[in-house]
Amino acid sequence: MVTTVAARRTRPQRADAKRAEILAGARAEFLSRGYEGASMDAVAATAGVSKMTVYRHFGSKEQLFSGVIRQLCDEIIDEDISEQMDSQPVADAMRMFARRMLSTVYDPVTLQLHRVVVAESSRFPELGNLFYEQGPLRSITLLAAFIKRHPKEFGAHARNAERAAAEFMSLLRGYTHLKALLGLNPSPSEFSEAVESAVDFLLRRNS
Amino acid sequence: MVTTVAARRTRPQRADAKRAEILAGARAEFLSRGYEGASMDAVAATAGVSKMTVYRHFGSKEQLFSGVIRQLCDEIIDEDISEQMDSQPVADAMRMFARRMLSTVYDPVTLQLHRVVVAESSRFPELGNLFYEQGPLRSITLLAAFIKRHPKEFGAHARNAERAAAEFMSLLRGYTHLKALLGLNPSPSEFSEAVESAVDFLLRRNS
DNA sequence: GTCTATATGAAGATAGAC
DNA sequence: GTCTATCTTCATATAGAC
Numbered sequence: 342m343v344t345t346v347a348a349r350r351t352r353p354q355r356a357d358a359k360r361a362e363i364l365a366g367a368r369a370e371f372l373s374r375g376y377e378g379a380s381m382d383a384v385a386a387t388a389g390v391s392k393m394t395v396y397r398h399f400g401s402k403e404q405l406f407s408g409v410i411r412q413l414c415d416e417i418i419d420e421d422i423s424e425q426m427d428s429q430p431v432a433d434a435m436r437m438f439a440r441r442m443l444s445t446v447y448d449p450v451t452l453q454l455h456r457v458v459v460a461e462s463s464r465f466p467e468l469g470n471l472f473y474e475q476g477p478l479r480s481i482t483l484l485a486a487f488i489k490r491h492p493k494e495f496g497a498h499a500r501n502a503e504r505a506a507a508e509f510m511s512l513l514r515g516y517t518h519l520k521a522l523l524g525l526n527p528s529p530s531e532f533s534e535a536v537e538s539a540v541d542f543l544l545r546r547n548s
Numbered sequence: 549m550v551t552t553v554a555a556r557r558t559r560p561q562r563a564d565a566k567r568a569e570i571l572a573g574a575r576a577e578f579l580s581r582g583y584e585g586a587s588m589d590a591v592a593a594t595a596g597v598s599k600m601t602v603y604r605h606f607g608s609k610e611q612l613f614s615g616v617i618r619q620l621c622d623e624i625i626d627e628d629i630s631e632q633m634d635s636q637p638v639a640d641a642m643r644m645f646a647r648r649m650l651s652t653v654y655d656p657v658t659l660q661l662h663r664v665v666v667a668e669s670s671r672f673p674e675l676g677n678l679f680y681e682q683g684p685l686r687s688i689t690l691l692a693a694f695i696k697r698h699p700k701e702f703g704a705h706a707r708n709a710e711r712a713a714a715e716f717m718s719l720l721r722g723y724t725h726l727k728a729l730l731g732l733n734p735s736p737s738e739f740s741e742a743v744e745s746a747v748d749f750l751l752r753r754n755s
Numbered sequence: 756g757t758c759t760a761t762a763t764g765a766a767g768a769t770a771g772a773c
Numbered sequence: 774g775t776c777t778a779t780c781t782t783c784a785t786a787t788a789g790a791c
Contacts, residue, residue, distance in 0.1 A: 356756075375667060377584035381785065391758050396786065460582060460667035462731035469730035477723055507723050508745055515718045516684055523676035524669035538715055542749070563774075588767060598776050600769080609767065 360398050362388045367395075367409045372453040376406055376461050406461075410468050413454050414475040419445055426487055431494045432544060434487070439513055439536045442480060446514070447521055456522060481506045488543075498543055505543060512539040567605050569595045574602075574616045579660040583613055583668050613668075617675050620661050621682040626652055633694055638701045639751060641694070646720050646743045649687060653721070654728055663729060688713045695750075705750055712750060719746040 366388030370379040381402055385392040399405040419441055426434035445451060454472070462469035484506035488495050498505035515535050517527045540546075573595030577586040588609055592599040606612040626648055633641035652658055661679070669676035691713035695702050705712035722742050724734045747753075 359757090375582070375584060377582060380783080382783080392785090393759090393787080394757055397756070402785070456666050456669070459663050459729045462663070462729065466731045469732060473727060473730050473732060477726065481723070504741070504745075508719055511718050511722045512715055516688070516714050519684065520680060522666045522669065523680050524673045525676060525680060534711070538711075566774090587765080589765080599767090600777085601775055603768065604774065 356398075359388075359390055359394060363390060363395055363398055363405075364409060364412060367405050368413065371406055371409050371457060372450065375457055376402075376464070379406075381405075403465075407465065407468065410454070410458060410465070411471065413450070414468075414471050417445065417448075417451055417454065418475055418479060421483065423483060423487060427490070431491055432540060435509075435540045435543060436536055438484060438487075439539055442510065442513060443532055443536070446518060452521060477510065481510060484509060495543060496545060498545075509539045509543050512542050563605075566595075566597055566601060570597060570602055570605055570612075571616060571619060574612050575620065578613055578616050578664060579657065582664055583609075583671070586613075588612075610672075614672065614675065617661070617665060617672070618678065620657070621675075621678050624652065624655075624658055624661065625682055625686060628690065630690060630694060634697070638698055639747060642716075642747045642750060643743055645691060645694075646746055649717065649720060650739055650743070653725060659728060684717065688717060691716060702750060703752060705752075716746045716750050719749055 363384065366386075367379075367384045369387055370384050374380075374383075379402075381392055381395060384405070385395050388395070395405065399408060422438065422441060426438060429437070458465075458468055458472045481503060485502040488499055488502040488505055492499040495502075495505065513535050515531070515538075517531045517535060520527050570591065573593075574586075574591045576594055577591050581587075581590075586609075588599055588602060591612070592602050595602070602612065606615060629645065629648060633645060636644070665672075665675055665679045688710060692709040695706055695709040695712055699706040702709075702712065720742050722738070722745075724738045724742060727734050
């Protein structure tokens with residue numbers, strides 16, 4: 342009886358561990374080679390399991406890919422910084438928000454995720470949706486809520502907060518983001534310039 | 549002698565015709581399936597030639613891909629509309645420029661090209677460069693020149709015309725472009741709102 | 756549940772006839 | 774120059790032992 346109980350606990354745990362290793366291996370493979378370029382052999386090798394084990398856990402390459410992307414979309418979400426933003430001057434809060442955004446968006450993993458999801462949006466339309474909702478849309482919504490909490494500072498922008506938030510983020514991304522996605526190396530000054538442009542836009546300080 | 553002369557003209561023309569057909573077939577294949585997903589068998593079948601002919605003309609899949617992307621980058625360039633812009637009020641010229649940009653950027657072929665080039669920017673870095681230079685950079689440069697020709701209307705923006713032009717285009721793209729790349733269908737009102745936001749930004753009409 | 760070994764097909768690239 | 778036929782490799786997915 343004792344051994345049975347132990348087995349009941351241990352076996353699923355080991356299975357979960359394998360599952361996590363497979364996901365980790367698949368993540369590396371899909372991010373670096375894309376959906377078509379990735380091979381299930383390489384996934385199994387990287388995860389240190391046999392290919393059969395991969396198929397037992399995920400059924401097919403498509404389902405494994407979907408699992409990897411969903412996990413990444415969940416992980417990449419920024420922590421909610423609304424409280425920290427509310428405890429400082431509005432302009433400082435905006436700059437803080439902007440810098441957090443940039444460090445997330447230009448993280449190499451985020452860039453690769455972006456490339457892969459855009460590339461496979463025809464084959465996996467629901468992943469395109471998921472990526473947009475968990476990424477940009479969350480940030481826009483969070484920023485819009487902040488704007489609404491400070492109607493005086495944001496003036497007319499507060500009356501259309503979602504639109505203002507999206508425009509702020511668009512100025513923040515600029516074409517620097519596209520350059521990074523295309524493999525060009527943006528110069529560091531582009532980031533600080535983008536922050537100032539976006540903040541000035543929302544606070545109407547047209548220098 | 550007559551036949552020789554005729555042959556001298558005809559053979560290269562036929563070879564060029566085949567070459568064009570191969571490029572057309574390859575374009576369809578690469579745009580719809582991506583680099584890895586595309587097959588040389590399918591390219592040959594779509595072009596109506598044998599696979600050997602494809603290899604005679606282009607040597608390898610990589611070279612064929614490069615040829616296709618280069619051709620697309622050349623074709624997608626907008627005609628120069630500077631003269632038309634100069635012959636009307638500045639605000640109207642900006643709206644015209646904006647609408648042209650949008651119709652180019654949201655063209656299905658452009659969207660697919662964008663997806664593929666971003667996806668393959670690691671394997672083909674020079675194509676990432678080319679795409680940026682022939683696409684966004686050309687538009688930014690053209691718009692910056694227009695701004696410089698009208699320093700009075702653009703005020704402070706004219707003193708940093710390249711930056712102002714890039715910011716204009718960033719507001720114009722907004723997140724609508726990303727949504728389109730992710731397979732989400734933007735609502736029509738997003739386009740006209742983006743045009744007004746971008747124009748208002750540059751002309752400092754903060755409504 | 757996980758392994759080794761394999762079925763089955765398709766890919767990129769080439770040989771050799773004409 | 775273009776074709777048919779083929780080489781070689783590697784892919785996804787599975788069968789069967791333990």
